[in-house]
Amino acid sequence: MTVVYKVDPLEPDRLILRKAAEIIRKGGLVAFPTETVYGLGANALDPEAVKKIFLTKGRPADNPLIVHIADKDHIHKLTKNVPKEAEILITKFFPGPLTIVLEKKPIVPDETTASLPTVAVRMPNHKIALGLIEESDTPIAAPSANKAGRPSPTKAQHVLQDLGGEVELIIDGGATRFGLESTVVDLTAKPPELLRPGAVTLEMLREVLGTVHIHPSVLQQVAWKEVAKSPGMKYRHYAPRAELMVVLGNHRDVQMKIEQLIQDFGLRNMRIGVATTTGKQYRVSHLERLGMSKQEIARNLFDVLRRFDEARVDVIFAEGVDEEGLGLAIMNRLKKASGYKIVRA
Ligand code: TXA
Ligand code: MG
16 A cells, blocks of 8 residues: 655655655655655665665666765765765755766665666755655665656656555655756766756756766667666656657747648547647647746656546657757657657658
């Protein structure tokens, strides 16, 4: 059975956090909100607890987890050396939607890092997440709280859809603020390498670090051998059940291309969904507005992908956005969700 507790994200009830922390300390799982997406948490230093995360999510064992801390200084307990670049990012962006990859200390079990010599660390900017970590008195390993391959959960309801009955406790702190998972930067690479774009944008990272490389998988599908470093990148992600195509180009061309696709697929008697970022009113079975600003689009994206599943459409056309700022993260998730089915208008 799964218990859901509603908790005020701005003034969380300490007693409930203590109950949740008790589950973590005993080696159990708790789903909780962060400012990015909901996480499925376990004691990061307990191999048996961490194994439960992989089992519950159906996550391949070679995909490492992010370790969450509630105190900047705790990074030294988990990582061997903290280079200047890390100090800069911690000062500027912790707590926040940024994960840094550093060399791990032996205290971090192989189960958590999928046997990599590195560990990914992040300090969430969310009172429920921080309170839970503090009360647990241990760092918490937490992937997004969805079944592997499904869109990440941005509401407690999404966690319940995927993991209801399989997790002891879900803390419901409302919809998450950013809606996309944290930015992941590998600081063991020289120069630093962006492994996953998020709300801490590439431009923000370059402003403080100078040169930052982009791992090829951020922009396109990459060959098997190139993904060894962050194995998570090779798996299909965020996928709705219907076939999804992303249409790119300037607004007018994109809208015309989608009108044409609606006609073509309509002739084949398919139920069509469209996700619009321009606000155009297409006449289809199911129309979803992603939002007009990138912030809005990011916040709504995973919820909208799940809603298309409920609407039982056969095919979805999504209007893309440019890849500047937060656009890089939005397009990265859209491309992956589509299995890289991209149409140029
Ligand atoms: O916003 C987030 O980061 C959320 C919330 C819950 O904090 N968590 C999350 O975790 O998105 P997950 O497991 O869904 O994604 C973790 C990503 C994966 O792409 C994984 O491959 C990468 O981080 N990663 C973890 N440890 C790594 C490591 N040592 N080296 C390289 N990549 C790593
Ligand atoms: Mg995930």
